[in-house]
Amino acid sequence: MGKRKLEIMDTTLRDGEQTSGVSFSASEKLTLAKLLLDELKVDRIEIASARVSKGELEAVKQITEWAASENYLDRIEVLTFVDGGISLKWMEEAGAKVQNLLTKGSLNHLTHQLKKTPEQHFSDIAAVFDLAQKQGVTTNVYLEDWSNGMRNSKEYVFQYLDFLATQPIKKLLLPDTLGILTHTETFDYLSEILERYPSFHVDFHGHNDYDLGVANIMEAVKAGCHGLHLTVNGMGERAGNAPMASAVAVINDFLPEVEIAINESSLFKVSKLVSAFTGFGIPANKPIVGDNVFTQTAGIHADGDNKNNLYFNSLLPERFGRKRKYALGKTSGKANIQKNLQELGLTLNDEELKKVTARIIELGDKKEKVTKDDLPYIISDVLDSDTFQQKVFVKSYVLTHSKGLKPSTTVSVELNGKIYEENAQGDGQFDAFMNALRKVYHSEKLELPKLVDYAVRIPPGSNSDALCETIITWQDNNTDFTTRGLDSDQTVSAIKATEKMLNII
CATH class of the missing domain: 3.30.160.270 (Alpha-isopropylmalate synthase LeuA, regulatory domain)
Structure with missing residues (x-):
């Protein structure tokens, strides 16, 4: 038996942007989209919510234009709403081809937020499917508050899934919207659904309110789910989503039955760049990407190493691309800067590169050296200045x-x-x-x-x-x-x- 392929969908640019105080500019979104697909090798990215703003529309257009030229358009996803086709019009203008339709996964949400009966909701959803097909848009469906739905109104969830089984749905997206699941519930609920609806492609979307995000994605994989939604640095609403770096390390080290396409050695640089773009620092003790996690207390460590690697585990820093620095300063040429950009997996156009070079030279006059670690900050600063x-x-x-x-x-x-x-x-x-x-x-x-x-x-x-x-x-x-x-x-x-x-x- 070959390994089961597990899809990774990154939603840093959509759910991650719902982190309080975070907003990516269009050029930052495009830079990250390229990095996530080309360098980190995630399978899909969710990049925006439809109808949010003019700036959001512009960002999505830039990404879909680039994606179309790289043959990636089917890997770019947008969150949409059951709104009689308004979201679909927005998507058409933005050039996007895959919608992740937000629908109600619990009776509580349906009754109190939408104030509709299940039948009314299903008929509204069927109309959206119909429009999407005419427009050539693929539809995945989110069951918002699905975890509470399974816990408190399971009959409704199954009634809804029976309806969805009659629709042209590509993927079923099951979110623990409020981060309330334990690992045992995650396993049980997903096993039940996968057994009952073997033809669905099922994604699990975990939140981290109790710090159980990674435990829950482990159990979702064991239950047989086909995809996971993760975010870089665990960005997202409230306590955030299941974090990409920890999830990838856990899957690679503890779940041998599945394989993922993620390029582990890029995790650190992507993490640093997202941190620089969002202004959200990475805690020094954050697993895999924190500054201190590969630092041992020297005396004890040296002694332990001499006694048969007592302080050694599988998490070697080299796996995650952690090491080596090149100094940058006022004598840096474009080539040196390009080399550092390549190491960060970044591409800038000539105009942007010129601006970044000029900024490095200006800063190099004020301090002795500019390091590779400084680069994301400088790029963010230069690109940010273009937005007004x-x-x-x-x-x-x-x-x-x-x-x-x-x-x-x-x-x-x-x-x-x-x-x-x-x-x-x-x-x-x-x-x-x-x-x-x-x-x-x-x-x-x-x-x-x-x-x-x-x-x-x-x-x-x-x-x-x-x-x-x-x-x-x-x-x-x-x-x-x-x-x-x-x-x-x-x-x-x-x-x-x-x-x-x-x-x-």
Whole structure:
């Protein structure tokens, strides 16, 4: 008997983007889509929800254009809704060919959220299938809240699956939407469905609310499911989804009956890039991709190694592409940068490469070396700047900090072609800068958004001359948005993040 092929669907760009405070730009989505399919070798990617926004439509168009040219279009999936065909119109405009239709997998959701009978719901769904077929769109179906459905209204789930068996469905997607399943329930529920409906291709979609995401996907595979939905770094709503890196290691090491196409050695670089694009740091102790997980306490380790590898397991860092750095700095040519990009599995067009090279040279003037670890931050910073038209320029500033005196800042800002200059004091240099900026905006009767969160980080593996990324979350009319700035000086990186905010508002 050959091994059973298990499909991996990555939903970082759709479910992962539902992580609070995360939003990918179109160019970031395209970069990640290419990386996931070409480099990590996932089988399918779910990249967006239909009808979300104009920006989302643009991102999906860019991905489907690229996918069509690579013959990947059937591997690109979009979440859609039972809405009389509005989602399908959106998909047509976006150039997508596979819909993952969100339907109700529990009687509770159906009765209280949709306020419909099962028969009404099924007839609405049948109409969507009909339209999709006419449009040449393949339909997979999500049973939202399926895990609660199995626990509390199993008759409804089977009534619904009996109906779906009469429809042209490609894949059945069974999510533990609220992350409530234990491993035994996962195994039992999926075994029951796979036995009763042997012709369905069944995917399991696990959430991690009790930190059981990986345990549950193990049991789903043992029960015989055909596919798993995972996200890079376990991104996703609430506690997130079952994490890609841990799931892949577990499948490869403990589930010999199945095989997956994932390229293990790319897990780390993809993880780092997603972290840089989202501003979500990876906990140092996160399995496989955390900074500390391959660091042993030296004395004990050396002694144990001498006594027959006492501190050794199958998780070798080399498996996951962890090692080696190339320095980058102001003397880097494009070729050197290309080499580092290749190692990260990234492709940039000439225009983007030029911008990144210019940025590295500029940063190389300020610090001794730029490392490969810095690259995702630099790319994110450069690509991010393309998403708005710059109309506000922080022309110059003087930041003073003297012992016994309050920090003060003088700032010169160009706003709609006019130069303003103000001076202010504050609790720190950045606070003084913001106070001076407020004076400028007040003089024009303009309000600045409220600063709600301020985080600073340096790329892992860097040292005292590291690049510094400041991530600031702002609140404007009750909506939150995030901007990032990159520089070798912490206050300057915060000022750059603020300049981006000024242009966005």
